[in-house]
Amino acid sequence: MCTLAGVPRATLYRAYPHLKAEFDRQRQAAHEAGPQAEPRLAQIERLKAEVATLRERLSSKNVELDALKEFQATALSRLAAQHDEITTLRRQLDATPVASVRAHPR
Structure with a gap:
């Protein structure tokens, strides 16, 4: 960080002691946590798992979609068969003579 900023480390720590304290705290925490996987490698593994x-x-x-397509085909086939049956029954009804109905006197 100091090198990138072009500032000597001693100057940075002298001017900003809270940054040195935070750096030391994070370094100690990382040391206590033990070796850590490189963040990029961890991200790659996480993405592979995802x-x-x-x-x-x-x-x-895809399996569910295939099952639904099969159900749809079956349902459409049944609807077409029922439509044909209804059409046939209507034709038979139209061809059957109906006796006239007279009002009966009371």
């Missing part, structure tokens, strides 16, 4: 999860979800959704 991709694997998304692939599983996609596969599951």
Whole structure:
């Protein structure tokens, strides 16, 4: 940080002692936590796991979509058969002579 800013480390710590204290606190915490995985490698592993999860979800959704397409085809087939049956029954009804109905006197 000091090198990038072009400021000697001693000057930075002398002018901003709270930054030195924060740096020391974070360094001590990192030392106590033990070796840590490199952030980029951890991110890559996290993203690989996320991709694997998304692939599983996609596969599951594709199976579900196939089942729904099959259900749709079956439903449409049944509706077409029912429509044909209703049309046939209406034709039969129209072809059947209906006796006239007279009002009966009371």
